[in-house]
Structures are given as structure tokens and as C-alpha cells.
Amino acid sequence: MRPSNSQWKAQLGASIPEPMASEIDVFENEIALRMQGKIEDRIFAETRLRRGAYGQRYDNGQRSDGTTTRTIVYPSTNTKGPGTLWDAPGMMRIKIPFGGLDAVQLEVLADLAEEYSDGIAHITTRQDVQLHFIHIEDTPALMRRLAAVGITTREACGNSVRNVTACPIAGVCRTQTFDVTPYSKAIAYFLLGHPDCQTFGRKLKIAFSGCKDEACALVRLHDIGAIATTRDSKRGFELWVGGGLGPVPQQARLYEEFVAEEEILPISQAICRVFGRLGEKKNRNTARLKFLVSKLGIEEFRRLVVEERKILPFDARWTDYLKDVAAYKEEPLKPAQLLQIGVAQPEGFAQWHQNNVYQQRQAGYSTVTIALPLGDLTATQLRALADISRKYIKETIRTTVEQNIVLRWISEADLPAVFAELKAAGLSTPVAGTIVDVSSCPGTDTCKLGIASSRGLAGELRTRLAAKNAEMDETIGGLRIKVSGCFNSCGQHHVADLGFYGVSRNKNGYTVPHFQVLLGGEWANNAGTYGLAIGAVPSKRIPDTIDLITTRFRTERVDKETFQSWVKRIGKAECKKMIDGFTAVPTHDEDASYYSDWGDPREFSIGDIGVGECAGEVVYPIDFELVACEREVFEAQLALEAGNVEKAGRMAYESMLHGAQALLKFRFTLAPEGADKIVEDFRVNYFDTEIFFDPFVKGKFAQDFFKAHEEAGKPRTAEKTHQLIEEAQLFIEACYSCHARMTATPAKVTA
Amino acid sequence: MDHINVKIFLDESSTINPADIVPVFHRWIKETVCPEVLIDVAEYLHVPAGPGVLLIGHEANYSLDNRENKLGLLYNRKAKLEGTFQQKLAQAHQSALTACDRLEADPAFAGKLKFNRKSLEVFVNDRLLAPNTAETWKTLQPELAAYFQGAKIEKVGEPRDLFRVAVNRD
Numbered sequence: 008m009r010p011s012n013s014q015w016k017a018q019l020g021a022s023i024p025e026p027m028a029s030e031i032d033v034f035e036n037e038i039a040l041r042m043q044g045k046i047e048d049r050i051f052a053e054t055r056l057r058r059g060a061y062g063q064r065y066d067n068g069q070r071s072d073g074t075t076t077r078t079i080v081y082p083s084t085n086t087k088g089p090g091t092l093w094d095a096p097g098m099m100r101i102k103i104p105f106g107g108l109d110a111v112q113l114e115v116l117a118d119l120a121e122e123y124s125d126g127i128a129h130i131t132t133r134q135d136v137q138l139h140f141i142h143i144e145d146t147p148a149l150m151r152r153l154a155a156v157g158i159t160t161r162e163a164c165g166n167s168v169r170n171v172t173a174c175p176i177a178g179v180c181r182t183q184t185f186d187v188t189p190y191s192k193a194i195a196y197f198l199l200g201h202p203d204c205q206t207f208g209r210k211l212k213i214a215f216s217g218c219k220d221e222a223c224a225l226v227r228l229h230d231i232g233a234i235a236t237t238r239d240s241k242r243g244f245e246l247w248v249g250g251g252l253g254p255v256p257q258q259a260r261l262y263e264e265f266v267a268e269e270e271i272l273p274i275s276q277a278i279c280r281v282f283g284r285l286g287e288k289k290n291r292n293t294a295r296l297k298f299l300v301s302k303l304g305i306e307e308f309r310r311l312v313v314e315e316r317k318i319l320p321f322d323a324r325w326t327d328y329l330k331d332v333a334a335y336k337e338e339p340l341k342p343a344q345l346l347q348i349g350v351a352q353p354e355g356f357a358q359w360h361q362n363n364v365y366q367q368r369q370a371g372y373s374t375v376t377i378a379l380p381l382g383d384l385t386a387t388q389l390r391a392l393a394d395i396s397r398k399y400i401k402e403t404i405r406t407t408v409e410q411n412i413v414l415r416w417i418s419e420a421d422l423p424a425v426f427a428e429l430k431a432a433g434l435s436t437p438v439a440g441t442i443v444d445v446s447s448c449p450g451t452d453t454c455k456l457g458i459a460s461s462r463g464l465a466g467e468l469r470t471r472l473a474a475k476n477a478e479m480d481e482t483i484g485g486l487r488i489k490v491s492g493c494f495n496s497c498g499q500h501h502v503a504d505l506g507f508y509g510v511s512r513n514k515n516g517y518t519v520p521h522f523q524v525l526l527g528g529e530w531a532n533n534a535g536t537y538g539l540a541i542g543a544v545p546s547k548r549i550p551d552t553i554d555l556i557t558t559r560f561r562t563e564r565v566d567k568e569t570f571q572s573w574v575k576r577i578g579k580a581e582c583k584k585m586i587d588g589f590t591a592v593p594t595h596d597e598d599a600s601y602y603s604d605w606g607d608p609r610e611f612s613i614g615d616i617g618v619g620e621c622a623g624e625v626v627y628p629i630d631f632e633l634v635a636c637e638r639e640v641f642e643a644q645l646a647l648e649a650g651n652v653e654k655a656g657r658m659a660y661e662s663m664l665h666g667a668q669a670l671l672k673f674r675f676t677l678a679p680e681g682a683d684k685i686v687e688d689f690r691v692n693y694f695d696t697e698i699f700f701d702p703f704v705k706g707k708f709a710q711d712f713f714k715a716h717e718e719a720g721k722p723r724t725a726e727k728t729h730q731l732i733e734e735a736q737l738f739i740e741a742c743y744s745c746h747a748r749m750t751a752t753p754a755k756v757t758a
Numbered sequence: 759m760d761h762i763n764v765k766i767f768l769d770e771s772s773t774i775n776p777a778d779i780v781p782v783f784h785r786w787i788k789e790t791v792c793p794e795v796l797i798d799v800a801e802y803l804h805v806p807a808g809p810g811v812l813l814i815g816h817e818a819n820y821s822l823d824n825r826e827n828k829l830g831l832l833y834n835r836k837a838k839l840e841g842t843f844q845q846k847l848a849q850a851h852q853s854a855l856t857a858c859d860r861l862e863a864d865p866a867f868a869g870k871l872k873f874n875r876k877s878l879e880v881f882v883n884d885r886l887l888a889p890n891t892a893e894t895w896k897t898l899q900p901e902l903a904a905y906f907q908g909a910k911i912e913k914v915g916e917p918r919d920l921f922r923v924a925v926n927r928d
Contacts, residue, residue, distance in 0.1 A: 010760055010838060011886040018886060065798060072788040079797055081816060094816055096797065114918060121920060122761075122883055125800055125819070126809035140800070140814055142836075380804040387807060387825065390918055433806030452800070466804050606801055608781040 009122075012148040019155045026200070027154040030161060034058050035147040042085060042093075052088030057167055059100045059160030060146050062088065063139060063453050066095035073609035087143050096140040098453060099124075099149060100163035104195035105173035105188055105215070106134035106406035110393035113404065115156045117389035123149050128389060130382040132446060132499050133170045133212070134406040135163060139453050162199060166207040166294075168279070171195035173215040174223035175407040178337055179367040179374055179415050183217030184235035185242055187224075189335045190271060191215040193328040197272050198279065206283040208294030212251070213275070216533055219245070225408060225502065226533040227259045228252055230282075230296040231275055233266075234533065242268040248278060248308070249300030252496035254704065254737050255711075255730060256537050257297040260305040262312070268332075270316075272325045277315040281308070292707035337416060340401045343371025344420035356426050359437035362478060364422060367415070374415045375425060376439035380469060381447055381462050382410030384434070391432035399425055408499075410446050411439060441478035442486045442557075445469050446499065450492025450509060451604065456703055457492030458613060459509025459520040459546055463605025465490045465498075471550050483557045486570055487530050490522070494737055501537040502528045504570045505553060510543050510740055511613050513630060513747050514592040520546040520604045520611045523736075526556070526582050527574035536571065539644055539729075540736050541583050542637065547601050548589040555585055579645050613747060629746055632669035636662045636739045643732050647725065656728040659735040660719050663712045666742040670699070673746065686716045699745050708734075708741035759888060759898075760838050762846050763881035763920075764854040765823055767830040769872040776803055776810055776829065779822045782866050783813040786820075791860065794818050820857050831858050831873060834883060843901045847880065851905075854878075876909075876927040881920045888921040895921075 016032075023031070034054070041051045067090045068079045081094035101116070116136055120128045123145045124138035131137055141149065150160055162168060171191050178186035194213060198204050204211070213231045216224035226232030226247055233244035243265045250259025266274055278296075285303075287294040300308050352360075365374045377392070384392075396402045396414060403415040417425055429435040438444045445468050448454065450461030468488060478484050491498035491508040500506030506525035511518050521543040528538030544552050560573055574582060592601050604611050639662035647655035664682055667689040672678035679688045693699035694709045701708060711734040723731065768774075780801055787796040795816035802808045803824075810829070812821040816837065823832035833854035839846045858873040880902065882888035888898070895913045898921070902911050906925050915922040 008837070009884065011884050014886055070787075070798070072784070077788075080795060082795070096814065096816075117918075118885055122885065125802075125812055125814070126825075127802055127805065140819075383802060383805050383808075385802075385805055385808045385825075388805075469804070606780070608784055 008142045008144040012145060015148040015151045019151050022155040023151055027159060031147055031150045031154060038144065038147065041087065048086055048089050052091065053165055055087060056165030057162055059163030060143060061098040061100055061164045062091050062455055063097045064451065064455050064457065066091045066097065068092045068095065071609065071612045093143060097143060099138045099141045099146060099160060101136040101153060101158060101160050102163045102170045103134050103136055103406055104171050105191040106175050108404045108406065109402040110396050112156050112158055113389045113393040115152055117386035119149055119152060121386045126386055127383050130379060130406045130410045130412065132408050132410060132497060134172050134408055135170050166209055168198045168204050169210050169212050171213045172224060172408055174217050175405040175413045176223060176365060176374055177217045179369060180217050181368045182221060184237060185217065187215040187217050187235050189328065189332045194272055194275055197324055198275065203276055203279045203283060208286045208288040209291055211279065211282060211296060220532055224533060228502065228534045229259060231278060232259050233271060236265060238265045244271055246274065249297040251295050251297045252499060252501050254494045255733055256496065256501050257301065258537065260300060262309060269326045269329060273316055273319055274312065277312045277319060280315050281311045292704050337403050338401055339372060339416040339418065340399060341418040341421060344418050345371055346419040346422055352423050353427050355435065355437065356423055358479065359426055359435055360422065362437045362441055363439040371419055373417050373419050373422060374413050375417055377412045377429065377434045378436045378439040378444050379411050381465055388432050388434055395425060395428050409444065438473065438478040441484050442488060443469055443472045443478045445488045445490060447490040448492055448497035454492055456495055457509065458511055459492055459522060460604040460607055461490040461492035461498055461509060463607060464507065464522065464546060464549055467605050468550060468553065482561045482564055500525055502530050502534040503538065504528065505556065506538050507549060511747060512543060512743060513750065515594050517595060517602050518611055518613055518747055519592055519601055522546055522549050524552065524586055527571045529571055541579060541641065542586050542590065544586050544589045545592050545601050546604055552586055552589045559585065579648055583641055629669045629673045633666060633739060633742055636666045639665065640732060640735045640739060643735065647728055647732065652723065652725050652728050656723045656731055659732045660715045662735045663715055663738045666739050667712060670742055670745060682716060682719065686713065699741065701741055701744065708738045712738050759843050759882060760846065761835055761883035762850040763832060763834045763883055764850045765830040765832040765879045766854050766858050766873050766875060767828055767877045769874040772872050773870045774867055776822055776824065778866055779811050782864055783811065786813060818853065831861065833857060844905050847905050878925050879922055880925060881922045883920055885920065890915055890917055890919045890921045
């Protein structure tokens with residue numbers, strides 16, 4: 008698209024290392040072949056995904072303006088994947104292994120953000136960088152410019168090993184066992200493009216943590232998670248497998264208490280081979296490693312990995328890098344000097360120092376966190392950071408899974424000067440790691456899967472909480488809020504004290520944006536506990552909901568009780584009661600603001616659904632019935648909390664049964680009775696016809712229901728019951744969505 | 759030379775809240791008011807001195823840009839155009855002026871928004887073809903002078919910036 012695209016190859020020439028240069032050449036040729044129609048659509052889609060070129064909202068050429076779905080008439084009718092138009096802008100995900108960046112890389116990211124994107128670089132919850140609104144034909148030039156400074160986009164998306172994450176303070180952390188940086192780097196490049204990682208049915212995520220109790224790397228929500236440990240003074244890793252969030256969150260299981268450092272690469276490779284060979288391929292909804300580990304059981308999975316390890320052909324790379332590990336260390340630019348106490352500091356420094364500065368294990372040095380609003384920073388800010396990192400440190404920069412950036416190895420005496428320079432660049436907000444530092448996935452801003460505006464809500468919360476100086480509140484200042492636009496959990500809402508994910512509800516004949524509220528997830532202990540949903544609240548009432556919950560926590564907290572303990576102590580019924588006061592939705596005439604989302608003035612819709620046929624008039628019995636189903640799921644949670652596993656499982660299953668029955672009653676008036684008959688009729692009328700299918704996960708939620716029916720009455724463990732409750736919650740959400748689709752006015756399509 | 763951008767600054771008398779432009783840009787999409795294919799609105803007001811509020815289009819983006827904490831209407835041409843440099847510059851400049859007229863006339867701003875058409879910046883959004891160097895300045899200065907006759911034109915910004923000139927008429 009850009010005239011200079013073709014010239015970058017010659018311009019950068021030898022500065023692009025092999026095999027990156029050849030890979031980009033291949034991709035450029037594939038783009039040309041796709042333009043000529045010589046590569047199949049779906050093949051090209053996976054090809055570009057594996058190069059980090061992802062789709063973006065409205066790339067099917069349809070966009071609701073609030074009342075009408077309009078066709079976006081792009082010049083080309085070609086496609087870059089099924090239902091994905093060639094000219095529609097897309098997102099470029101850029102892999103940053105362990106979050107490590109240097110100054111030149113920041114400058115290149117700045118240039119790319121300006122020239123190909125919208126001037127913004129976005130840090131993700133996987134320590135990646137994302138650029139939005141990119142034209143597919145610009146991607147080879149963009150990739151070359153990244154490759155010339157050692158950055159790849161390869162396998163940033165698609166069914167591959169995604170960015171390998173690690174603690175952003177690895178190496179400087181006061182509580183680490185050892186620095187995991189060289190290991191995370193080694194595995195990232197070892198598995199990049201590895202032949203054993205090309206046949207996955209879904210993505211695979213790896214994380215490294217230097218300590219067990221902290222949260223930095225969130226090991227337990229990863230497919231493969233490694234925690235540094237030692238045995239007889241020898242380095243190794245406590246290895247966890249099969250964790251993940253998404254619609255069916257699961258905590259990783261302990262694979263081995265100690266995997267020696269020389270075995271971490273081959274064992275990971277063996278896991279990849281087992282996953283590639285035995286993981287689900289056809290149904291993407293059950294294709295993550297967590298499903299394979301659950302299906303086989305950890306013992307059998309371990310046995311298969313051990314067998315696989317025995318037959319792996321030797322690879323010198325398994326241990327070659329270890330020679331450099333002992334010598335690996337980052338160095339400061341400046342000598343260690345303590346911060347002068349008693350000297351007048353710039354305005355705002357004290358608060359910033361309290362929240363954004365971490366004293367390193369190395370005396371006299373600190374790591375500074377730059378708290379980025381919604382993970383965003385401008386090209387100008389990237390250049391300012393590059394300058395600061397050259398002036399004060401040896402460009403030791405990392406991104407974090409909380410969508411921030413850290414500068415490591417700052418001599419403490421330089422902190423006031425660094426603060427002043429960050430302040431001048433608009434990068435000194437003193438809220439790092441506090442309740443104001445809200446994380447969010449892109450949501451409906453740019454993501455095709457987003458249901459509600461997670462960024463809109465996160466931005467609003469940030470503004471309101473900052474206005475109250477909530478970050479300095481001794482009781483609630485340290486709580487974490489995380490928001491996802493849908494159940495796919497990219498905002499990591501399960502591990503927040505206060506987590507939210509976007510859903511929709513039919514109210515008064517309109518579709519109203521809501522968020523499910525999750526309380527009590529645990530960020531510490533490497534994401535030790537996941538929160539459970541307690542109910543949906545209209546988007547516009549979420550700030551009030553947070554106000555009430557935090558006020559009550561502040562008032563009722565006993566001693567140094569944690570938020571998780573408080574939630575547990577007051578119980579789920581009381582938590583639910585807290586949010587119940589916020590669930591009412593006024594009519595459209597009374598308050599139209601409920602019917603649009605944060606930061607988006609359009610009337611809310613899911614997909615192309617516009618205003619309901621009988622706006623503001625009709626309430627279907629199914630609306631009440633589905634609310635009752637939600638209540639049943641909630642009661643199942645209460646039963647589980649009380650230790651009544653059997654009752655919890657039974658209620659979760661019955662809620663699904665009632666949801667299915669409600670949908671049948673909606674269409675056929677006479678609802679079937681008896682579980683078998685309900686399941687049979689639901690299968691014929693909603694599953695086989697695909698009426699129930701979610702646009703993205705298709706029949707997954709119905710299949711969960713069928714499975715629950717097959718297993719009804721059989722004993723379940725608490726863990727399985729927990730999972731069933733999650734599935735029941737999502738099945739009820741799917742019933743709501745299905746009903747919304749069926750009652751929506753057929754969208755008018757206007758060119 | 760493609761990808762010419764023109765930013766026309768707000769007059770000091772303007773008293774708008776930049777967020778108020780979000781619904782206006784959504785309406786522009788709905789009412790198809792621009793010749794470009796319009797896609798979506800992106801709001802970055804949470805970022806200081808940033809790109810502000812963008813109306814993303816296929817051929818070009820329009821934005822209420824706030825880089826360097828100076829609000830202005832930015833027309834960012836993305837698609838290739840045929841013609842001479844001056845014709846391309848005229849297209850970008852005219853598109854920016856038309857957008858300014860449209861915004862000033864919008865009831866949402868009711869006299870609170872005014873652009874200073876005598877104060878603008880021109881960028882070339884392509885570092886390879888137009889780095890912010892003396893050489894590019896030497897090449898483009900005569901073209902710019904011919905187009906903005908009588909105006910004071912200065913190369914601005916640091917070497918890492920896009921090629922950028924400030925144009926001012928007294």
C-alpha cells in the first residue's frame with residue numbers, strides 16, 4: 008500500500024538476520040499469491056496469524072452505527088481469511104520475549120506506530136506490543152523494520168507457542184530464587200518455529216517466575232509454567248502444566264517438583280510433541296493443553312511426556328545456552344548511590360516513589376514502573392523512554408503483564424531526575440500496581456470477540472478512582488481491577504480482586520451492555536485462586552458497584568484481612584446481595600445512557616443486532632426464566648463454598664437444563680419435561696440447526712451441556728464441580744445471547 | 759511523495775472538550791459525510807499529548823490531534839494519490855480545511871470551536887522517502903513555498919520525527 012514498502016528490503020538488507028529475512032520474504036510472496044487467488048483463504052488466514060497479523064473488529068465489512076448495520080465498502084473485494092476483507096485494517100502483534108526491550112527497539116516501535124498505525128503502541132497482558140489499524144500489505148515492511156532490530160512477530164498469534172513471559176523484575180527481585188531471564192529467552196527462541204510446535208490445535212503459553220509466592224509471572228494460569236527452585240544447590244524449575252483462563256479456566260497442575268535446568272528445554276519440547284500429537288484438532292474449544300491434561304489425568308500425561316523425552320533426538324541447543332547463563336547479568340550504567348533523604352524533592356515525587364519504585368536486591372538500585380493508562384503510550388513517549396534509558400541505565404527495559412513498562416537499574420540518587428523526565432513525558436502517573444492501575448483487554452474497541460467495552464470501563468474506573476486518590480488508600484489502594492470484554496479472559500479478570508467480563512442482557516426490548524462481576528481472585532502466589540462470577544451488572548453501574556464493595560471492605564475489614572479472606576468470610580450470598588441493588592435497568596425513556604457503552608455513543612448492539620422489534624414494551628417469560636437459571640448457578644456456587652459438592656454439581660447441571668428448557672418454551676410454548684427429552688429436543692432444535700451457536704465458539708456451550716447431562720448423577724470432584732459451574736454460567740450466557748439473536752430486528756444492511 | 763499530512767491548529771479562542779468530538783465522528787460515519795471510506799472512531803484522550811480522537815478511514819484518517827499538547831485537525835493521508843507533490847499537498851490541505859469547516863459548523867460545538875487556518879503543520883508520514891533531514895527540506899522547500907505563497911515556512915522537529923514543517927501566515 009505504501010510506496011516505500013518495497014524499498015525497505017533493500018534499505019535494511021544485511022541488517023535483517025536469517026532466518027527472519029527469508030521468513031518475511033516467504034510471507035511477502037504469500038501475500039502476493041493470495042492477491043492472485045493462488046492461496047486458499049483459510050490457509051492464508053493461519054499463515055498471517057502465525058506471522059502476528061491478526062484480524063480486527065469490523066473486518067467482515069459490517070458495522071452497526073447504533074441503529075443500522077452498514078456495509079463498509081472497501082476498494083478491494085478480496086479477502087485475507089474467511090469473512091475477513093483484504094482492505095480492512097488489522098492488528099499486528101509483536102512478540103517481546105520476557106518483555107525485554109532496548110532503546111533502539113523502542114524507537115523503531117515509535118516509528119512504526121506513527122507510520123503504519125494510529126500513533127499508539129499498546130502493551131498487552133502477555134508483554135507483547137500491539138499496533139492497530141494496519142493494512143495487510145504494509146506488514147512485510149513493518150516486519151523487516153522490526154527484524155532489523157531483533158524483534159519478530161512470528162507465532163505471535165495462531166496455533167503456536169505464544170510470547171514467553173517472565174517476571175519483569177527477574178534478576179533484580181529481592182525474593183527470587185535465581186534470575187529466570189536467560190531461561191525464558193532460551194526457550195522462546197528454541198521453540199520459535201520449531202517443527203514440533205507446528206501441529207497444535209490451539210495456542211500454547213509459557214511463563215517463567217523467579218519465586219513461588221509472588222505473582223509476577225502468573226505461572227498457574229499457563230499451559231507450561233516454570234518456577235525457579237534449587238535442589239542441592241543445583242538450579243531447576245518446579246514445572247506446572249495445563250493452566251489457562253478463557254471460557255473454562257483451569258489452574259495448572261504440578262508436573263514435577265524439580266526439573267533440572269538442563270532438562271527444561273527438552274521436557275518442554277516433549278510436552279509440545281505430546282500436545283501436538285494428542286491434543287484436540289477439530290474442536291478448537293477443547294483444543295488447549297488444559298483439556299488434554301484433564302482428559303488424560305496428570306499421571307498419564309506425565310508418563311507420556313517422560314516416554315516422549317526418552318525418544319527425543321538429541322539437540323545441542325538444549326544445554327548450549329547454559330554456558331552463558333552463569334555469566335548472564337545486566338549491568339547498571341551509573342554507580343550505586345543512595346537517594347538523599349532530607350533533600351527537597353520535586354512535587355509529586357513522594358507518592359510516585361511509594362507506588363512506582365521497587366528497591367532492587369542490588370543495594371543502591373531501583374526499578375521504576377511506568378504505569379501506562381490502558382497499556383497505551385505514544386510514539387513521542389516511546390522516544391522519551393529511549394532517551395531516558397540511555398541516559399540513566401543500560402537500556403534495561405521490560406514490559407509487564409500488567410500492561411506497564413519498567414526501567415531497571417536506576418541508581419537511587421537519580422530517581423528525582425528520572426521522575427522529572429518521566430513527568431515531562433507524561434509518564435509519571437503514581438499508580439503502579441494499585442487499584443487505579445486497571446488492566447484491560449482491547450474489548451469492543453478493536454477486538455472481533457468483544458461483547459462490551461472493557462477499555463471504556465477501565466478508562467472510566469481509572470479516572471474516577473484517581474480523582475479520589477484511591478491509590479493511596481491504605482485498605483483498598485493495593486486491590487487489583489482487571490476487565491475483559493468477553494469470557495475469553497484476555498484481561499485476566501479471574502485473577503483480580505475485582506474482575507469483570509463483558510456480557511449483554513435483553514432489557515426493555517433493547518440489548519444492554521453488562522459486566523459479570525467476579526470477586527476474590529488471587530493475583531499473588533502466581534495466580535493462586537480464580538474468582539467466580541456472582542452476577543451481571545449493567546455497564547453503567549459498575550463504578551457504583553465498586554464503590555459499594557470497596558467501601559464495605561474498608562469498613563468491615565478485620566485487622567489485616569485480605570480482600571480474598573473478606574469475600575470468603577462474608578460469603579457469596581452477601582456478595583451477591585451487594586450487587587443486586589445495581590442490576591435494575593431503567594427504561595430507555597428514563598435513562599438512555601444505560602443503552603450505550605462507556606466511551607461509545609452508539610446505541611449498544613451485539614453483532615449486527617439493532618433495536619428490538621417491540622422496543623420498551625415486551626418482557627418475555629424467558630427473561631425471567633434465564634434470571635432464575637443464573638440464580639441456580641449462583642446457588643451452586645454457594646453449595647460448593649459450603650462444601651456440598653454433590654449439591655453444587657447437581658444445581659449447576661439443573662441450571663443448564665432449565666436454560667435449555669426456557670429456550671424450547673420460547674419457541675414451542677409447550678416445553679418438554681424430563682431431562683432426556685429436554686436434551687433431545689434442544690439438540691434437534693437448537694444444536695443441529697446451529698441456532699444456538701455462538702458466532703465464535705460455535706456449539707461449544709451446547710456440548711458442555713450435553714456432557715453435563717451424560718455425567719449427571721455421577722460423582723464429581725470439587726475441582727470438576729467448579730468447572731461445571733463455570734460451564735453452566737457460560738451456557739446461561741449463551742442462552743441469553745441466543746434469545747437476543749432470535750428476538751432482534753433483522754439488521755438493515757446499507758451500503 | 760505520498761502520505762502527506764496537514765494539521766490545522768485550533769484558534770486560542772476555542773473552548774471545546776475534545777471528548778465532544780467522539781459522537782460527531784461517529785455521526786460522520788453514519789452520514790457518510792467524507793469522500794473516504796470511514797471505518798471507526800478511536801479515542802486516546804487518556805494519553806497525554808497524544809493522537810487524541812481519530813476517525814479511522816481507509817484512504818485517510820481525520821483526527822482531533824493533541825501532539826505536543828497542541829490541538830488541531832489532522833488529515834493523515836494513507837492511500838496513494840496520483841499527481842505532483844503540490845497536487846497531493848493541495849488534496850490534503852483542502853481535505854483538512856473542509857473538515858475544519860464542517861466541525862465549526864457542527865451544532866455540537868455551537869461557536870465554541872474555531873480553527874486558525876493561518877497556523878498549520880505539514881508532515882510526510884514516510885521516514886524512508888522523506889526523513890526529517892536538511893536534504894528533504896532542500897528538496898521540498900521550493901514546492902512548499904510555491905504552494906503556501908507568502909507564508910513563513912520552517913522545518914521543525916528532531917531528526918527522529920517525521921519530516922515536518924510549520925506554516926504560518928501573519
